[in-house]
Amino acid sequence: MSAVPGQTVGPFFHLGLEYPQMNELVPPASPRAVRLHGRVTDGEGNPVPDAVIEIWQADPQGAVLRTPGSLRRDGWTFTGWGRAATDPDGHYQFFTLEPGATEPDRAPFFAVTVFARGLLDRLFTRAYLPDHPDLLAGDALLESVAPERRATLITRREPGGLVFDIRLQGDGETVFLTYPRLRDSWA
Amino acid sequence: MESSQADINREIEAAAQQPGGPQPKIDYAPYRSSILRHPKQPAHLVDPESVELWAPAFGHRDVAVDEADLTIQHAGTPIGERIVVTGRVLDGDGRPVANQLVEVWQANAAGRYRHQRDQHPAPHDPNFTGVGRCITGPDGSYRFQTIKPGPYPWRNHLNAWRPAHIHFSLFGHDFTQRLVTQMYFPGDPLFALDPIYQSITDPKARELLVAAYDHDVTTPEWSTGYRWDIVLTGTHRTPLESDTEEHDA
Numbered sequence: 001m002s003a004v005p006g007q008t009v010g011p012f013f014h015l016g017l018e019y020p021q022m023n024e025l026v027p028p029a030s031p032r033a034v035r036l037h038g039r040v041t042d043g044e045g046n047p048v049p050d051a052v053i054e055i056w057q058a059d060p061q062g063a064v065l066r067t068p069g070s071l072r073r074d075g076w077t078f079t080g081w082g083r084a085a086t087d088p089d090g091h092y093q094f095f096t097l098e099p100g101a102t103e104p105d106r107a108p109f110f111a112v113t114v115f116a117r118g119l120l121d122r123l124f125t126r127a128y129l130p131d132h133p134d135l136l137a138g139d140a141l142l143e144s145v146a147p148e149r150r151a152t153l154i155t156r157r158e159p160g161g162l163v164f165d166i167r168l169q170g171d172g173e174t175v176f177l178t179y180p181r182l183r184d185s186w187a
Numbered sequence: 188m189e190s191s192q193a194d195i196n197r198e199i200e201a202a203a204q205q206p207g208g209p210q211p212k213i214d215y216a217p218y219r220s221s222i223l224r225h226p227k228q229p230a231h232l233v234d235p236e237s238v239e240l241w242a243p244a245f246g247h248r249d250v251a252v253d254e255a256d257l258t259i260q261h262a263g264t265p266i267g268e269r270i271v272v273t274g275r276v277l278d279g280d281g282r283p284v285a286n287q288l289v290e291v292w293q294a295n296a297a298g299r300y301r302h303q304r305d306q307h308p309a310p311h312d313p314n315f316t317g318v319g320r321c322i323t324g325p326d327g328s329y330r331f332q333t334i335k336p337g338p339y340p341w342r343n344h345l346n347a348w349r350p351a352h353i354h355f356s357l358f359g360h361d362f363t364q365r366l367v368t369q370m371y372f373p374g375d376p377l378f379a380l381d382p383i384y385q386s387i388t389d390p391k392a393r394e395l396l397v398a399a400y401d402h403d404v405t406t407p408e409w410s411t412g413y414r415w416d417i418v419l420t421g422t423h424r425t426p427l428e429s430d431t432e433e434h435d436a
């Protein structure tokens with residue numbers, strides 16, 4: 001069957017996609033919380049103030065969760081999914097837990113989707129944790145990416161959290177992903 | 188200098204001569220906002236890993252049944268043509284995507300969004316917000332009751348008007364099937380002039396975004412009906428029974 005094409009999320013997504021605590025996978029004040037944040041910028045390095053970022057991740061033990069409750073947060077259940085809108089400076093943030101490795105020899109990462117006005121289809125990428133040099137060195141995706149672009153897929157650690165900037169175009173353009181069964185036209 | 192509709196039409200026509208696939212061209216200059224916002228490097232092909240082989244779970248705990256009716260969210264009745272939009276969410280192999288979240292948002296009958304940044308001087312409707320959600324049924328079905336949105340101007344170029352549309356956000360069995368798109372109404376005279384719609388250069392693929400008027404969905408003395416089935420890309424794994432069950436912890 002032919003897949004329905006994507007379309008831009010448009011400028012008014014706040015109306016339909018925003019909801020309370022959408023970026024709080026755990027409560028921000030929780031002692032377990034880490035902040036995952038960054039800026040989305042365009043081909044001229046200007047902020048993209050109307051982007052939506054989503055993350056999907058394993059829990060700290062590496063379990064892929066099958067738990068609803070991402071829209072009506074109960075303040076306790078960790079569902080592994082969150083959504084954030086960028087602010088006028090192109091900045092987004094999540095409060096979450098660090099994902100664990102889903103298999104013993106795999107590098108843990110956040111799966112990320114990017115939507116924006118001006119972006120005609122969503123983009124996929126990964127945000128790896130920075131602290132596992134051995135696992136990162138052996139990671140199938142990172143190994144297949146040109147060395148000078150690998151850093152765009154790896155978060156930077158800072159006190160209390162992780163930084164992941166997303167550049168849609170130009171210098172330091174983020175590596176965006178496609179998958180074997182996904183029929184993207186852009187190349 | 189601001190482009191005219193004739194300039195945009197020429198660009199749309201030129202782009203239509205290039206080979207195109209079933210997805211929008213993300214490098215599509217007639218949609219001016221895309222110029223600095225599309226990656227120039229090709230997408231990097233990768234095999235999905237565990238977490239990417241599953242989609243987040245949603246359930247009736249997340250969405251109330253009433254949220255699928257956009258006409259009952261306020262004290263009064265919204266103005267405009269009452270419509271029902273229904274269909275099924277399927278994966279690329281024709282299997283239903285059950286128990287997944289469908290989100291919609293749209294302008295009102297006058298073509299105005301209830302959003303601070305929409306300054307188009309058409310009236311707000313105090314009885315219409317234009318936001319709905321539902322969870323797909325066991326057969327992948329969804330159903331919204333709403334008001335037919337109007338076309339609206341959007342300043343991409345001089346005299347730019349969007350065809351009437353409803354925004355849809357969808358999840359599949361896998362994270363890799365995530366889709367945000369727009370549903371259009373049949374026979375809209377603005378199709379040929381709209382660079383967002385025309386960014387899909389394959390006419391057959393483009394038509395997949397257009398709902399069908401369905402007289403069996405239309406109900407007497409109440410509303411007209413549209414049917415729109417949404418096919419996502421193929422899943423990478425065999426969907427399990429558990430993809431169709433609720434997973435309340």
